[in-house]
Amino acid sequence: GEDVEQSLFLSVREGDSSVINCTYTDSSSTYLYWYKQEPGAGLQLLTYIFSNMDMKQDQRLTVLLNKKDKHLSLRIADTQTGDSAIYFCAEAPDTVNYGGSQGNLIFGKGTKLSVKP
């Protein structure tokens, strides 16, 4: 089966940039997602990128995709204490049975981001 790999922990100081890395394995994945999870809560969609793009920027968030290396990163500029959470990378393998759109998402184990004041 496919495995999505992420480092488990990242600690940064408030105001610095955070970079969370992810490696996925299924080259057929057409979309890749970043979700945020705060303690005891569900997952909040942050952003996603289509596989034919190499970069997407959305306010403080920048997603970089290296499809050749199957490497995805999420950069958070000017990190705030409210950004402290677990960040999950997820891939959506293309499933032709579903008319070209995706079925289930495959998640990494998550990166716990701690922001120190």
Add this chain to the structure above:
Amino acid sequence: DTGVSQNPRHKITKRGQNVTFRCDPISEHNRLYWYRQTLGQGPEFLTYFQNEAQLEKSRLLSDRFSAERPKGSFSTLEIQRTEQGDSAMYLCASSLSSSGSTDTQYFGPGTRLTVL
């Protein structure tokens, strides 16, 4: 649009009991997904529906688990004869699927199950 809702938010039960969880998706969404998340792990896919049809089931979904979406709106996930290993957060997500679009999944707050 009130988002995806799940009930109950917490459930404590004794081993061997049956439990049922409910998920109400975003109203116009035709796809509904169930995931399970254990401590320190990412969500793992269990099953999903397109309208009322259950299209895919994971091998994680043992025969003690059953899911329904009878009218293509809300869904229920039932676990029979619960085991301690069933203790987890059960997450529901929904999406609006159309050919060539992103099919982005939006998650509910989850139901945390504790089996004693």
